[in-house]
Amino acid sequence: MVVSLLALASAGPARAQSTPPIYVAGEESDALAALRVDEEALFRHAQSLVEIDRQPMMGLPAGLTSAVPEAAPRVAEGSDVRWMDGLELPDLPVRWQEQVVRYLEYFKDSRRGRSLMAAWLRRSSRYGAMIREVLTRHEMPEDLRCVAMAESGFDPTVRSNRGAVGMWQFVRRTGEEYGLSGNRWIDTRMDPEASTDAAARYLGDLHRRFGSWELALAAYNMGYGALLRSIRKYNTNDYWVLAELEAGLPFETTIYVAKIMACAVVMRNPTRFGYDELVRDPPIEVEHFEVPAGTPLNMVARAAGIDVDEMRALNPELRRGRVPPQHARRVRVPATAASHFAERWNRVRRRVPAHQPYVVRFGEDMDDVAYRFGTREATLTEMNGIEDDEVIGAGTVLLVPAGEPRERPPEDRPRIAVPEGRFTHEGRSRVFYRTSRSDSLASIARFFQVAESDLRRWNHVDPDARLQHGMFLQIFAPESVDLSQAVVLRENQVELVTMGTEQFFREYEENQGRVRFRYTVVEGDTIRSLANRFGLSTGSIARINRFSRRTDLEPGQEIVIYADESRVPARYRRPGAPEPALVPPSPSEPQPGALEVEATDGGDDETESSEGDEADELDAASSEGDAGTDEDGDADGESTLDDPDDGE
Incomplete structure (x- = not known):
């Protein structure tokens, strides 16, 4: 996980967005890019504001810290930190180390730092009550809310350049360990309540494992395993010692921990930092209603009497604008519209077309699925929010019209050319798979649990050339493969002929x-x-x-x-x-x-x-209308790369 301070420093009071923000992996806002530049200037080659004797703890006088240092520090020449006297302390331990103090001055005196903090503080009231309730329920310090501030600026839709997502910036693996699932329909890392609950449990586990909040925050940023290796390498469990050692901790982690401490101080002392007149965003107050699987959010919005964009913004985890097709789910409705929704929903829901989930089989294209359920490919594309460059492969769950799937009319058994030679594999099923447009030799081998070299041996295929739609591959599939999840033909459904024979x-x-x-x-x-x-x-x-x-x-x-x-x-x-x-x-x-x-x-x-x-x-005779050759069978310069089957 990386530090993701994606806050809109220039943003005014929040409004319902017209569409859910689309974050491209690796994309940073101007504010975040500027902050990184500032952090580089602030910390890379800076002289310490506070000179410390060689003690295991660094700090200012006892009155300004959550923990009493063993020796009073000497303030570096030219530095005046008297303005810090009397600050209210957060419920996280704070050590007045150089980076913490520099962050406090950045948020107090820098024009860009003040703009950034103002945006964060404005947004903090949106989910503030919910975050406080979850942290209290898990008996966690309230000022752990500053993790969400530093990670995302309290924005549940943020995506980092390393794949971390949501207000608490969970990477996929850690999110799954704490119950946050994700697929093309939903990503609960963007669910404000679910991700906050997961973050509280994760931070609690890290604190129980390491015993200090500094180490727990460092592990949240750099990873549990990486921190543990560093502790064992240097044989110290003192975060501040590790932060000073060569290769002890990543630079980004040291400023991350300091940043959270500084944010906690600012949130406890808005007046002292000049934010007392800041107008906060109104809190997001919602009620939850369960709706059937596949319900589109525009229908929920219609029943609630609100704009669909507002409904999408309240349910950012629903990536396709509707409830996933597998299960019913609770959706958020503005508290002010709850009674209106409850009154109208039973009437509105009767107009929802009957749908059902369908798991795409290996070898099926969208036109195959459309045929099976008596609809058009364009209808499926719109219903499922399929993007232009999105590949729909085996295992993808699609929403389709309700009803029993139909099979294509029986045709003459296809005649399939196979290489010369006999192959015997006990305990395996010989099947024939018709390639689709998105197939590769690797994907076919992976699904059927065979080696690519075996596919080349059983068929005349070049590993460096692309498989073309409509080829048949003979495959000897092991018993562990669920062939019902693929479109295959058995030996009694085909006519075989040895390639190249009379x-x-x-x-x-x-x-x-x-x-x-x-x-x-x-x-x-x-x-x-x-x-x-x-x-x-x-x-x-x-x-x-x-x-x-x-x-x-x-x-x-x-x-x-x-x-x-x-x-x-x-x-x-x-x-x-x-x-x-x-x-x-x-x-x-x-x-x-x-x-x-x-x-x-x-x-x-x-x-x-x-x-x-x-x-x-x-x-x-075999391909009417083929524009790829001239009248004598040679390339005529006007060939097309379109698949001749595309018009079927």
Whole structure:
């Protein structure tokens, strides 16, 4: 956790925000950036305001401290701290160490420091009563409220550049340990009451573990484990000794503890620091009402008779503007609108559409989910507050219309090409997974609990290339994988063919309505003449046989042809196929005697000066409207990267 003093120094009295603030990870306010600059100047190379004899405790005379020092300090030359005499002391122990005094002077005399503290003090009254009640219930010092002041300026929506969130700046792991959960729907680290209760329990645990509030505050900032290692390294449990040692504590931690002590002094003595005429923000007074799962906040606001932006500001933990779809939840309603809400809610809630939660399966896209529940993808996107760049993956809980999910109509079993070889894995299930747009080899391996190397071995995939939507991967999944949470096909739901075999090519072309056969070249055959005879382009014949379109064919040479069955010579036709149509030769070709009899003289004297004059039937038959190739099957400079399935 880091020090997060995100307070709006220039902010006036708080108003309901038009939309919940969006904090980008790592983004700092101008006030916070300026404070960091000030702290650098104040503390990096500063001379001590108070010179201390080598004693285990530092401080001013006993009348100005919560703990009596063993020896009175000598005030450094040129420093006048007499103005501190008579200050009311907080209920946290305060030692008048150099950094504490410098902070007090910063909040008293610096224009920027005063502006910052004024903003904090104005905001402190918003949640002040709630924080005081929680700390009292846990028997914690009231001035621990200054942790929230120093961390966030009492703003429950703050996010630090290291992932700490909320008024008390919990990182995710520590928050979860103290009951603060988070997902795409809700982050209870931004719940003012829940996070304050968690902070009180966490600070109490740290104090019981270390025995002093200075060490507890240091651990809150730098982490329990890091502080414990430092204590053991230097063999001292005195915070002030650690703060003075080389590499004893992080610089940020030493000023953090001093800052909280200084804030506590200022909050106890607003008049002495010149804040007595400051107008405080009105306290946030709310009542709680339980509403069903999935309830949108705009409907709650309508029942309460308030603006939806005010409702969002009162419930900052609800990240998508509605109650999460899994469970009913209490929401905050202004106390002044509570009776109005209670009177109207039963009427308003009847107009809430029936919804239910749905857990996205591995391999499902938003269009799949929309189909299952009879709605449109755009409707789901709006209902769930899905952002443009947000990836919805397996395990995501979405709100969907109520009803039983439907399955797509049964289709012919897909024909899947698999590598040559047999794989035997006892205790595993052989399944076939159709890749989605957001998949990677790593994500698939992680879900199915297999190694990426196994996926490459079971399938012909390049680990450096992107998986394309619609590929099928064969996977041997261990029993520990819950296959009901993925979209997979079993062996009896697919037709398998070994990649590259005669069967593979024959069946694939039959599926495209063509016949694959091997043709023996005779005298006079050219690529052009055969293209005309069999209804192909020269580019297609060249591509099938992996040679150039300008290749000269030799009599006796065997080439592969894909042709419509009506153009196939009789000896290559399947039983019952229609008679072949007679195809007139091009003007530059001799007339063949019959389809089975090859041309006996003449040749193809046409020069192929243009490479973009014929259609590539290989692609046209299988992907109508594909704009990625020219008519001869070559890139035409106008290709699109859009997935041809996007319009399905």
